[in-house]
Amino acid sequence: MQDVYPNDQHxxxxxxxxxxxxxAHGKTVWIIAxxxxxxxxxxxxxxxxxSHEAACVLNTGDRTANLTITLFFTDREPSGPYQVSVPPxxxxxxxFDDLKDPEPVPRETDFASLIESDKPVVVQxxxxxxxxxxxxxxxTMAYGENR
Amino acid sequence: MQDVYPNDQHxxxxxxxxxxxxxAHGKTVWIIAxxxxxxxxxxxxxxxxxSHEAACVLNTGDRTANLTITLFFTDREPSGPYQVSVPPxxxxxxxFDDLKDPEPVPRETDFASLIESDKPVVVQxxxxxxxxxxxxxxxTMAYGENR
Amino acid sequence: MQDVYPNDQHxxxxxxxxxxxxxAHGKTVWIIAxxxxxxxxxxxxxxxxxSHEAACVLNTGDRTANLTITLFFTDREPSGPYQVSVPPxxxxxxxFDDLKDPEPVPRETDFASLIESDKPVVVQxxxxxxxxxxxxxxxTMAYGENR
Amino acid sequence: MQDVYPNDQHxxxxxxxxxxxxxAHGKTVWIIAxxxxxxxxxxxxxxxxxSHEAACVLNTGDRTANLTITLFFTDREPSGPYQVSVPPxxxxxxxFDDLKDPEPVPRETDFASLIESDKPVVVQxxxxxxxxxxxxxxxTMAYGENR
Numbered sequence: 001m002q003d004v005y006p007n008d009q010h011x012x013x014x015x016x017x018x019x020x021x022x023x024a025h026g027k028t029v030w031i032i033a034x035x036x037x038x039x040x041x042x043x044x045x046x047x048x049x050x051s052h053e054a055a056c057v058l059n060t061g062d063r064t065a066n067l068t069i070t071l072f073f074t075d076r077e078p079s080g081p082y083q084v085s086v087p088p089x090x091x092x093x094x095x096f097d098d099l100k101d102p103e104p105v106p107r108e109t110d111f112a113s114l115i116e117s118d119k120p121v122v123v124q125x126x127x128x129x130x131x132x133x134x135x136x137x138x139x140t141m142a143y144g145e146n147r
Numbered sequence: 148m149q150d151v152y153p154n155d156q157h158x159x160x161x162x163x164x165x166x167x168x169x170x171a172h173g174k175t176v177w178i179i180a181x182x183x184x185x186x187x188x189x190x191x192x193x194x195x196x197x198s199h200e201a202a203c204v205l206n207t208g209d210r211t212a213n214l215t216i217t218l219f220f221t222d223r224e225p226s227g228p229y230q231v232s233v234p235p236x237x238x239x240x241x242x243f244d245d246l247k248d249p250e251p252v253p254r255e256t257d258f259a260s261l262i263e264s265d266k267p268v269v270v271q272x273x274x275x276x277x278x279x280x281x282x283x284x285x286x287t288m289a290y291g292e293n294r
Numbered sequence: 295m296q297d298v299y300p301n302d303q304h305x306x307x308x309x310x311x312x313x314x315x316x317x318a319h320g321k322t323v324w325i326i327a328x329x330x331x332x333x334x335x336x337x338x339x340x341x342x343x344x345s346h347e348a349a350c351v352l353n354t355g356d357r358t359a360n361l362t363i364t365l366f367f368t369d370r371e372p373s374g375p376y377q378v379s380v381p382p383x384x385x386x387x388x389x390f391d392d393l394k395d396p397e398p399v400p401r402e403t404d405f406a407s408l409i410e411s412d413k414p415v416v417v418q419x420x421x422x423x424x425x426x427x428x429x430x431x432x433x434t435m436a437y438g439e440n441r
Numbered sequence: 442m443q444d445v446y447p448n449d450q451h452x453x454x455x456x457x458x459x460x461x462x463x464x465a466h467g468k469t470v471w472i473i474a475x476x477x478x479x480x481x482x483x484x485x486x487x488x489x490x491x492s493h494e495a496a497c498v499l500n501t502g503d504r505t506a507n508l509t510i511t512l513f514f515t516d517r518e519p520s521g522p523y524q525v526s527v528p529p530x531x532x533x534x535x536x537f538d539d540l541k542d543p544e545p546v547p548r549e550t551d552f553a554s555l556i557e558s559d560k561p562v563v564v565q566x567x568x569x570x571x572x573x574x575x576x577x578x579x580x581t582m583a584y585g586e587n588r
Contacts, residue, residue: 025470025472025555025584025586026472026584029172031172031173031205031207031269033203033204033238033269033271033288034203034271034286035238036240038195048549049572054475056475056476056551057474058472058513058553058555060472060511060513060555072207072237072238073237073238074237074238074239074240075237077236089513089519090513090514090515090516091474091513091514091551091553092515093475093477093551110203110238110240112203112205112269114172114205114207122474122553122584124474124581124584125286126579127284128577129282129284131196132196132281132282133281133573134281134282134428134574134577135570135572135573135575135577136275136281136282136283136284136430136577137568137570137577137578137579138273138284138432138579139566139568139579139580139581140271140286140287140288140434140581141474141581141582141583141584143269143271143288143291144584145172145173176319178319178320178352178354178416179418180351180352180418181348181350181387181418181420181433182350183387185342217354219352219383219384219385220384221385221386221387222384224383225383255342257350257385257387258385259350259352259385259416261319261352272433274431274433276431278343278429279427279428279429280428281429283422283429283430283431283577284431285420285431285432286433287418287433287434287435288435289435290319290416290418290435292320323466325466325467325501325563327497327498327532327563327565327582328495328497328534328565328567328580329497330534364501366499366501366531367532368531368532368533368534369531371530372530404497404532404534405532406497406499406532408466408499408501419580421580423576425490425576426490426574426575426576427575428575428576430569430575430577430578431578432567432578432579433580434565434580434581434582436582437563437565437582437585439466439467
């Protein structure tokens with residue numbers, strides 16, 4: 001295991017923290033209590049301008065973060081686990097409508113999500129609602145805990 | 148009391164934390180300082196596209212969370228308690244315009260809310276404003292404390 | 295000083311915490327790093343539908359919270375102190391365009407705010423932008439610290 | 442080094458905290474997991490009404506805060522360090538499209554940012570999306586840690 005966070009070709013900053021997870025920041029449990037996939041709106045073939053909901057994950061550390069996502073609903077047992085990995089020094093803007101296994105996320109249905117990681121990460125929740133043509137946006141840091 | 152968070156038919160992840168509240172995450176006191184129910188807008192009969200404000204609650208634990216909600220105003224004593232329950236492993240997207248007992252939440256009036264739970268939960272605040280026809284959205288994690 | 299948080303006529307919940315500030319929740323220092331008063335838009339005489347920015351404050355405690363607000367700018371010394379009080383068990387949705395003493399908040403100018411309270415409170419930041427006619431909304435819990 | 446936070450001509454409040462950083466509030470590491478520069482929209486020459494994304498930084502302390510920003514991407518090594526300073530008692534609403542050295546931030550590309558400061562500051566994330574003409578807004582406090 002390397003203890004040094006290497007400078008990349010773009011001159012990225014060195015992270016001095018050795019800790020258990022060199023360069024890592026954040027927490028290992030994240031919760032988004034609000035979840036809802038609106039209808040796509042009038043541009044369903046344009047991913048950037050159709051409705052979507054995302055969990056944006058940043059792994060600043062030098063080891064892959066393995067995430068387990070569980071989805072909770074109003075009137076049935078949870079769905080999951082969904083397995084996602086975020087490589088070292090990468091961000092993943094995970095769209096909930098891209099989750100397919102073990103089942104797609106139902107549209108126009110209230111849900112909530114629990115994201116558990118084996119390395120510290122940071123999670124931010126964002127929705128773009130394009131149902132009526134114009135755009136509405138919302139974002140918040142998820143609620144973070146350590147296991 | 149069962150200490151094991153069971154796998155459901157969808158393969159939901161096991162939560163290893165035993166603690167006092169198996170599988171539970173979050174806090175027991177949550178505050179939303181901003182509250183306002185805008186006029187419904189031009190689609191009052193469509194709940195998903197008319198103005199609303201919600202406290203989205205997630206109970207990841209294996210026991211029912213019993214919530215007591217108190218509403219605060221600018222120029223009168225608080226209203227409440229409103230009593231709401233969230234079953235184990237369920238989310239509740241509670242719309243403030245659904246609160247009726249002991250009294251409905253007045254529209255177009257500044258308020259704030261205190262949500263107290265007997266089990267850890269996570270609370271996120273969301274508003275959809277449809278007064279002018281197009282949609283505006285906002286969200287934030289509520290402010291959490293432990294009693 | 296009374297140690298008991300009284301039930302009001304609406305049956306508001308009893309807050310059991312005695313602590314130093316009976317019934318109080320939150321923190322005593324709050325920061326909103328983003329501040330900007332957009333032009334009012336096409337409905338300047340309608341406060342609810344013209345652009346505004348607010349710090350929504352909730353005082354759940356049984357004593358008045360006295361707030362001191364300092365505004366910070368990009369290229370000049372801070373402005374303030376602005377003095378505001380929030381009575382016991384009340385919320386104040388403070389609009390920055392209502393601040394007049396020692397000076398109004400300039401429009402279309404980047405600023406930030408520091409809110410210090412002598413009792414614990416919770417602060418949430420909200421902006422409504424109506425410059426182009428339709429509404430855009432954003433909100434976040436402010437950043438809280440204890441002195 | 443001066444230990445006293447001076448009153449300015451506008452009567453700004455005295456900050457009593459001596460600590461290591463007189464008057465300083467906040468944390469030294471901040472993360473924004475969501476980042477995306479939308480196309481500018483139909484008013485590209487109007488900075489206030491074209492799409493932009495900002496990290497709003499407040500330095501309440503009496504010494505300059507020196508910030509190092511690293512940008513993370515989905516499929517390449519991080520970019521940076523970008524160096525920015527925030528003078529004492531000043532706010533900086535840093536637009537990501539103003540970052541030029543060592544390279545501009547690519548538009549319509551997922552990214553995330555790590556902001557490290559040598560003094561405590563507070564960071565709030567805001568995006569204005571004007572791609573379709575009307576405005577959409579979102580904001581959240583960034584995720585803060587101490588080194």
